[in-house]
Amino acid sequence: MPDGALYELERVCFSYGEARVLDGLSLSLDRGLFHAIVGPNGCGKTTLMDLMIGIRRPDSGAIRFCGRDLSHIPRRAFAREVALVPQDYGINFAFTVEEVVLMGRHPYMERFSGPSSRDVEIVERVMDTLDISRLRYKFVTQLSGGERQRVVFARALAQDTKVLLLDEATSNMDIYHTIHCLGLVKRAAAQEGKTAIATFHDLNTAALFCDTIVFMERGRVAAQGSLDEVFDRKTIKEVFGVECRVFEVPFADCSGKSPVKQVVFKT
């Protein structure tokens, strides 16, 4: 594996028409860690995710993945390296849960061939870990928002990639499933050297799982570092404009690190 950062973004700009969303953003993300990205509405989190997965291309600036320019990596090969759990998880057609999870194996399947035994095995395992095996013949259109989000999560896990991008991936899940799903991702990072890059609205959920945190503001990085370095009252006040206090709670997180930082807001 080459040295250097997993993702390197250099002075990336992106606009929707006249509206500039990313404004010279530079960012470097290392392998084997859980990175959280937070920031106020409209600061460019989802656009950043879109650029990192290659859905959109930057107007200017460079994005490198493992040292290679992202636009030079073939789509199918890239889909075996990086998976995305998108924010929007609406599905209009009555596919079964199993069918949707199996779609995660698309980058590995040849045209016209059915799923291999390995594909089936991975799909089974992912459905078991995410507690959706009992829903397998249900139509995704019949599920609740949180259940459907778990199915979309499972579809991304079935892609079996070294890197997972999560865009508000647990926004509709209950607290049990949020902790369970993110815990899986966190352990995969800590034990198997996988990388997770996740956007969050809830700072406390981010703080429970991430190794490093990126604060974004108006299309740029406002602060980046470990929780100890940047997760404090001053940064949160600057970026979100709210008064708060950050506490240390003597819990060990799911990778055994203690204490955990949590924030309480003043209303």
Place this chain on the structure above:
Amino acid sequence: MGPPWAWTSLLAVGLIATVILSMGMGYLKISPLEVIKIIWSAITGNRALLEGMDKAYSFVVLEVRLPRILTSALVGAGLAVAGVIYQGILLNPLADPYTLGISAGAAFGASLALLMNITVLGMASVPLFAFGGAVLTLAVVLFLSSEKGGVSSNNLILSGIIVAAILSAGISFLKYIADEHVSVIIFWLMGSFVARTWGHVGITFTMVLLGFMLCFVYARELNILCLGDRSAISLGVRAQRVRLLLLVTASLITAVCVSVSGIIGFVGLIVPHLMRFLTGADNRALLPASALAGAILLCASDTVTRALLPTEMPIGVLTAIIGGPVFCYIFKKRRGMGAGYA
């Protein structure tokens, strides 16, 4: 829901039976056995099979009924396949082959040719004008809806509706100035398979078959497009390219179907829905099932209007009158059972 291949085989048998029965029906009644003999003798060149049979039978079956029957079946298949593709691409179960205004474009082209009495291209003038109108409309709709990064579903639907509205006004105007010619336009618009020839069969067969094969090749990508663009692209699918390719293919199928038959509604909207109840949403099973069911529906409807009704009724009217209530019944019943229909 059953195993998809079982449904497809069953529908294939159903289609063959429908075609054979249809060929025997009409003013001249011919038994299915005789129909099979006539067809077999035509294929193998074995004249002996026709002994003892009225000479007219062979002509009626092969030159009069078969082209019309095959055209209706092919148009049914084409419209149903186009419906599946449009619904999948536009992420909208309400879409049908006419959502993007293809039918309005074809109707405008045909009305123009009928009104101006344009015959420079011979018998093919009206179909060619219809096809031209359909393709031009598609080009305008694609142009209107394209933006940075390709065409989006919502833009397509909106552009289609706007263009169709303009064209409808144009058709109304043509009808208004047509005076006593207006009935010709109205009859063309309602759709008909009367007096279709082997030429019609050839053109429709080529386009529907090629289109179907292309759509089938991309059926798994179409499934994945239903998850939304973000998911599709992150799974390595070139969403914009696949969408455009399938859109143009389905539109060309529709354009050819409309050109040879006029505007037959209902098939392209309802058949994909009905088939989803049988095969599920997987387009690899849905496409062949819909093609066969669309063929059966239109072939049977055309036979009813040709052979069973005292006077011939416009085929588009008949498909909606028969199929509509059937769909309502199944729709209500299945939803009551919680079949997960969106």
